[in-house]
Amino acid sequence: MRHIIRLTWNEFLLARSEMAVLLIAVFQPTLMFFLMSLVLVQPTFDVQVLPSGMAADEDLLRAMNTVGIQSGVPYINPILLEEPSFGLGSQYLHIENESGNPEVVQYFNLIDSNMVKNFRNRLTAAGLILWNEELGSRAVEIREVPLLPIDVPYTVYFGLGMVPLAAFLATIMVGASTTTHDYETDTILEYQLSPLAPAWILAARIMRTVLIGWFASTVLFLMLWLLSGYAPRFGILAAVILFPICLIGSSLGVSIGLAIRRPLPAFVISLASSFLFWLMGGAFGLPSGFNQGYELVSRFIPNTHAVELLFPMMYEINVGSPVLSVIILVLQSGLSLLLVYRLYRNRVASSQEPNHA
Numbered sequence: 001m002r003h004i005i006r007l008t009w010n011e012f013l014l015a016r017s018e019m020a021v022l023l024i025a026v027f028q029p030t031l032m033f034f035l036m037s038l039v040l041v042q043p044t045f046d047v048q049v050l051p052s053g054m055a056a057d058e059d060l061l062r063a064m065n066t067v068g069i070q071s072g073v074p075y076i077n078p079i080l081l082e083e084p085s086f087g088l089g090s091q092y093l094h095i096e097n098e099s100g101n102p103e104v105v106q107y108f109n110l111i112d113s114n115m116v117k118n119f120r121n122r123l124t125a126a127g128l129i130l131w132n133e134e135l136g137s138r139a140v141e142i143r144e145v146p147l148l149p150i151d152v153p154y155t156v157y158f159g160l161g162m163v164p165l166a167a168f169l170a171t172i173m174v175g176a177s178t179t180t181h182d183y184e185t186d187t188i189l190e191y192q193l194s195p196l197a198p199a200w201i202l203a204a205r206i207m208r209t210v211l212i213g214w215f216a217s218t219v220l221f222l223m224l225w226l227l228s229g230y231a232p233r234f235g236i237l238a239a240v241i242l243f244p245i246c247l248i249g250s251s252l253g254v255s256i257g258l259a260i261r262r263p264l265p266a267f268v269i270s271l272a273s274s275f276l277f278w279l280m281g282g283a284f285g286l287p288s289g290f291n292q293g294y295e296l297v298s299r300f301i302p303n304t305h306a307v308e309l310l311f312p313m314m315y316e317i318n319v320g321s322p323v324l325s326v327i328i329l330v331l332q333s334g335l336s337l338l339l340v341y342r343l344y345r346n347r348v349a350s351s352q353e354p355n356h357a
Contacts, residue, residue, distance in 0.1 A: 159224035175253020251336035
């Protein structure tokens with residue numbers, strides 16, 4: 001145990017030579033979550049309205065202000081214009097009376113089809129409110145009944161989906177960077193001549209990257225709490241769930257460094273692998289809510305199982321099969337450790353000279 005503590009401390013001392021990579025690996029997911037949460041996950045849309053002077057204007061604005069979710073967050077933020085303009089946005093509404101009946105016309109400028117759908121859905125909801133008022137007792141009421149115990153904003157899930165990314169990105173990038181740095185500085189020679197067993201040296205490196213992965217995910221959890229007010233109910237359990245993710249990331253990072261031996265290619269591969277796992281591992285929603293092909297592929301991605309295990313800590317309900325997810329994470333982390341150990345023993349514990357090419 002004394003050897004592993006000293007080796008781990010030495011690993012942390014080596015971080016001074018790769019501080020830029022360490023900062024990117026630890027804080028990039030949190031910064032990305034902060035910026036994307038401001039842009040992508042806000043349910044309230046600014047809708048520009050050009051008043052027509054008719055009485056229908058007041059009814060339309062009242063209906064638009066009524067549209068929202070049960071937690072009280074509005075879907076529409078009406079912005080009144082003095083003249084037709086796209087200067088403040090990509091659309092505006094105007095009530096016209098060319099056919100003899102008031103008609104809401106929505107004008108769009110440069111905008112993609114998905115945003116058109118979002119604006120149309122919000123306007124349709126406002127129109128439904130006005131229609132039901134006209135129908136009176138014949139109105140068709142839509143009653144929303146949430147199945148989850150609590151109504152959690154999408155920002156929480158978006159952050160939850162990025163927590164495994166934070167742990168994985170930090171561990172795979174630091175593991176790859178440290179290993180390639182060993183070849184650049186000939187530190188690998190010291191490991192080859194060391195009387196310690198390769199398992200001790202490798203264990204210290206993996207322990208260090210796991211601690212960094214935990215720290216990176218903690219930073220993201222703190223940002224999620226600051227932005228949404230939600231935090232995992234059991235912090236220690238969250239750390240346990242993320243432990244296999246950290247092991248997998250550490251093992252793959254060291255393996256990439258041993259196989260590539262060059263910093264830039266190892267950095268690119270680590271970064272691409274992290275975001276691929278994030279996108280295919282429930283980045284924007286539980287995989288069960290997407291098509292069967294995506295869900296099938298996601299079952300092989302460790303992030304998927306980590307997200308499903310973390311889900312009850314925010315939403316107070318289980319999804320998927322927790323037992324199966326635990327088994328898959330244990331198997332994947334075990335195979336990753338076996339892979340990196342065999343590669344490390346062949347590349348470092350052998351008597352071959354390091355590649356200086």
